[in-house]
Amino acid sequence: MDKLNIMIVGVGGQGTLLASRILGTIAFKMNYDVKVSEVHGMSQRGGSVVTYIKYGTKIYSPLIEKGEADIILAFEKLEALRWTEYLNNDGMMIINEQEIAPMPIITGTAKYPSDIINIIKQKYKNIFTLDALKIAKQCGNLKAVNIVLLGVMAAKTAIAKQIWDEAIRETVPAKVLNVNIEAFNAGYQAI
Amino acid sequence: MKRLMLGNEAAARGAYEAGATVAAAYPGTPSTEITEYMAKYDEVYAEWSPNEKVALEVAIGGSLGGARSICSMKHVGLNVAADPLFTVSYTGVNGGLVLIVADDPGMHSSQNEQDSRHYARAAKVPMLEPSDSQECLDYVKQAFEISESFDCPVIVRLSTRIAHSQSAVETGERADYKIKDYNKDFTKYVMMPAMARRRHIEVEKRMLALQDYSEKSNLNSIEWGNKKIGVITSGIAYQYAKDAFGDVSYLKIGMVYPIPEKLIAEFTSEVETLYVVEELEPFFEDYIKKIGIKVIGKEVLPLTGELSAQLIKEKILGVKQEVNEQLVENIPVRPPVMCPGCPHRGMHYVLNKLKLNVTGDIGCYTLGALPPTESMDTCICMGASIGTAHGMEKARGSEFAQKTVAVIGDSTFIHSGITGLIDVVYNKGNSTVLILDNSITAMTGHQPNPTTGYTIKGEVTKQIDLVKLANATGVERVRVADPFDIKEFERIVKEEIAAAEPSVIISKSPCALSKDVKFEGALKINQEKCKRCKRCLALGCPAIVNKGDFVEIDEALCVGCMLCTQVCSFQAFEDIAEKAGAKNG
CATH class of the missing domain: 3.40.50.920 (Rossmann fold)
Incomplete structure (x- = not known):
């Protein structure tokens, strides 16, 4: 491949930053030019967050725009729906089925849309879904949802598993490394 | 060796390689990580200052003392630091002085999107602007050279997408920078009118020389x-x-x-x-x-x-990219929210219940302005809450003041709220000021501040006593309240707004994200006891989910702060029997 545009979308606090750093490290190991654009600060407090990771021979803009994403990792179902426009027509989306209610739903001014997965699948072909929260819980750490989803991505892309393994070991803090390796493997075998 | 670096990390690396030994800042997205990375270098003295003005003054002192010094801030921080900037432009420097300002186009985490380039022109100082992480490193290094060659501070402007993007960086060695001699020279460093007039002439000469440099520069x-x-x-x-x-x-x-x-x-x-x-x-x-x-x-x-x-x-x-349409119209928005277990939630609940006028400030608690708590009427800039409340009182009278509170976090109070409080006392106001003391600068990612008790380097230091500080300004009514005790909190607020004198309520409870805060773990709702009154939804807790016909707890989010048990009249919130699985390990 000569380029790869990956987006991570989710809710602030779900560990999207760590996932993006692992993906950045992988690009580097594969000798791509890479840019990772993160969101820090206010929107991290439970808001809708998006991270862009771009691999290529030479990357200028760090942003991925509508219709340009090859892969979207959606950490939450409503966020998957929100960002589908960014997926290119042949793009792949990996969706964690977890639902996190945003404030307009808590206050009753909006409803959580029903049937999100089917709506997305009707339009896009490469959609994979799983309950990553359940898998993370089984691995012993609810926060490992991010690594479970990376495991799924690893299984669905041509990047060597060895590279994933190295990148995780270099990026994840030592005290939670084992549970994250377990979560990665569980995600790898999930679909 | 090349490695991936955040623009902010690379900027810090540039200062390190230039031999800088003094770094001062007040945290502000998207600039915060610059100083966090500076603090990781043993050779560098780094500090969180109380505000950007002090930070720049510390860096100026570092520079006049002969060290290469750096000061970082977000765009609005430069407004606070503008006063020393405009005059250090006249005095010039001794050791190189670099100011990094991070603008926030699109306002990802800001109250305005002012363009800092105007400051360079207004203060007559050179400004550089890198376009990726490598240039962040290179330009900061070069900025130190320019600063010393042209005897002036140099601003390096970043924007969010530069500061918070990672790209490849080739690092170098740290320069062996010898601290310069300290020479007294009041004609250069004491800006009284007679000296300043002469210095202004020097500034104009310098700008011509810099103009020439810019024409030929590799930048x-x-x-x-x-x-x-x-x-x-x-x-x-x-x-x-x-x-x-x-x-x-x-x-x-x-x-x-x-x-x-x-x-x-x-x-x-x-x-x-x-x-x-x-x-x-x-x-x-x-x-x-x-x-x-x-x-x-x-x-x-x-x-x-x-x-x-x-x-x-x-x-x-004129080329419009063809894009797919949204699959569903009106997708519910997801604004940021206060975290589960946040101590601000109980406070906002009480302010909303009492239907008070609330002048607000900048921090996580600003989120309380949104539904359902809607308990903040104004937010202008750091520290504005207290002066604004005072001004409202002077416009509308003391009766209005008795329905008004100013809400400000501990870090923001230290930053520039204290002067507002002094004004209230001095000018005979009656304002009630709520200082939300979680003893950390939370919104920007948990930086320690003078209320925390340790420094940026993790060293133990004196912890400021907010009660004594408020007393010392002349406020006699100073109360400490627990925002997790809603009834008592409400009683205290009612008493203090009724008082015909200034009062300070310190709402004291640590940030829910602090490492030493341990809650009991997720609760559940007993659906048989729940009467569907939905009063708990007024808390605006992301873990209490409105399912339309019923309400349930999102176990993945709930930490067990127990606030909801205080607003529920039917004891419907209960412990989960098996808690082990729900704990985040």
Whole structure:
């Protein structure tokens, strides 16, 4: 491949930053030019967050725009729906089925849309879904949802598993490394 | 060796490699990590200052003391630090002095999107603007050289997409920088009128020399391509322009002030159509037009928000990217929220219940302005809550004051709230001020501050006593309240707003994200006991989910702060029997 545009979308606090750093490290190991654009600060407090990771021979803009994403990792179902426009027509989306209610739903001014997965699948072909929260819980750490989803991505892309393994070991803090390796493997075998 | 670095990390690395030994800042997105990375270098003294003005003064002291010194802030922080900036421009420096300012086009985490380039011109100091992480490192290093060569502070301007993007960086060795001698010279460093008049003349000479430097500097470069289109651009806008235009000719400006006039003229003379691609203000454009060159810029590009490659293509080249439509209309928005277990939630609940007028401030608690608590009426800038409440009282009388509170976090109070409180006491106001003391600067990612008890380097230090501080200003009614005890909190607020004198309520409870805060773990709702009154939803807790016909707890989010048990009249919130599985390990 000569380029790869990956987006991570989710809710602030779900560990999207760590996932993006692992993906950045992988690009580097594969000798791509890479840019990772993160969101820090206010929107991290439970808001809708998006991270862009771009691999290529030479990357200028760090942003991925509508219709340009090859892969979207959606950490939450409503966020998957929100960002589908960014997926290119042949793009792949990996969706964690977890639902996190945003404030307009808590206050009753909006409803959580029903049937999100089917709506997305009707339009896009490469959609994979799983309950990553359940898998993370089984691995012993609810926060490992991010690594479970990376495991799924690893299984669905041509990047060597060895590279994933190295990148995780270099990026994840030592005290939670084992549970994250377990979560990665569980995600790898999930679909 | 090359490695991936955040723009902010690379900027810090640049200062380190330049031999800097003093770094001071007040945290502010998107600039915060610069100083966090500076603090990781053992050779560097780093500090969180109480505000940006003090931070710049510390860096000025570092510079006059002979050390290479750096000060970082977000764009609005430069407003606070503007006073020393404008005069250190006159005095010049001893050791190199670099100020990094991070703008926030698009306002990802800010209250306005002012363009800091205007400060360079107004304060008559040079400004550089990198376009990726490597340039963050290189430009900061070069900024120190310029600072010492031209005897002036140098501003390096970043924007969110530079500060918070990672790209490849080749690092170098740290320079063996010898601290310069300290020489007293009141004609240069004491800015009384007679000296300042002479220094202003020096400043104007310096600007001419810098103009000449800018014309020849490697910071400004021409990339010749197809000459039908010429693009003048800088910073992140350069990256967007490269993607949008491809093979055309570019004048990439790395030194945004002084602007290289001759270079622009030379570039312009060889291209057919000239565009200026810059985010926010027409800074280059106004200048280019002033020197009589025809250029297209803001008549097609927006003055607001961020640019992007697709936006440039659409507005300038008329090429609109075909995109898929939204699959569903009106997707519910997801604004940021206060975390589960946040101590601010109980406070906002009480303010909403009492239907008070609330002048607000800047921090996580600003989120309380949104539904359902809607308990904040104003938010202007750091520290504004107290002065605003005082002004409202003077406009509308003491009866209004008895229905009004000012709400301000501990860090913001130290930053610039204390002066407002002094004003209330001095000018005989009756304001009630709620200081939300979680003893950390939370919104920007948990930086310690004078209320925390330790420094940026993790060293134990004195912890400021907010009660004594408030007392010392002349406030006699100072109470400490627990925001997790809603009834008592409400009683205290009622008593203090009724008092015909100024009062301070310190709402004391640590941030829910602090490492030493341990809650009991998720609760559940007993659906048999729950009467569906939905009163708990008024807390605006992301873990209490409205399912339409019923309410349930999101176990993955709930930490077990127990606030909801206090607003429920039916004891419907209960412990989960098996808690082990729900705990985050």
